Amino acid sequence: MRKRDIRIVVRLNEKENKRLVTQVQNTALSREAYIRMLINGYVPKELPPLDYYTMMRELHAIGNNLNQLAAKANATGHLDRLVFQQEADRLRESVQRIQQAVTTPEKRTS
Structure with missing residues (x-):
């Protein structure tokens, strides 16, 4: 410390x-x-406003759903894995951008 x-x-x-x-x-x-x-x-x-936490929960829920769909589709072979992975990555990046935009302190310019 x-x-x-x-x-x-x-x-x-x-x-x-x-x-x-x-x-x-x-x-x-x-x-x-x-x-x-x-x-x-x-x-x-x-x-952040209270809506931020609601949005983040929803985005995480969507991500979990995508993971479940991927597992099921992987077992049945009815999903383009590359397309799904791109979407999952896009979701993850969006969540990170929202978190960073709302919570990371900004460097002062003057």
């Missing part, structure tokens, strides 16, 4: 404190973690 033994005291006015508290709450990070990310050049992302 990192050792953080340097303490910094920052004084804020009421408006600045409200803004900081709001931004921290939107990310579900601690105040300290939020500020460390900013110092390291990253803008923390807000928590």
Whole structure:
């Protein structure tokens, strides 16, 4: 674990404190973690909307269905394996892109 033994005291006015508290709450990070990310050049992302988790569950369910179809089709020989694999890969990549777009902090540009 990192050792953080340097303490910094920052004084804020009421408006600045409200803004900081709001931004921290939107990310579900601690105040300290939020500020460390900013110092390291990253803008923390807000928590995704509840719809995000519903969409992700649906996408995962689709992926599971595709896997089941593949197993069944593989047993019966009635599915083009290459086409199915391409679709399954496309689904997996879509899920990863959604997760990354919503959860990965972005590097600050200025």
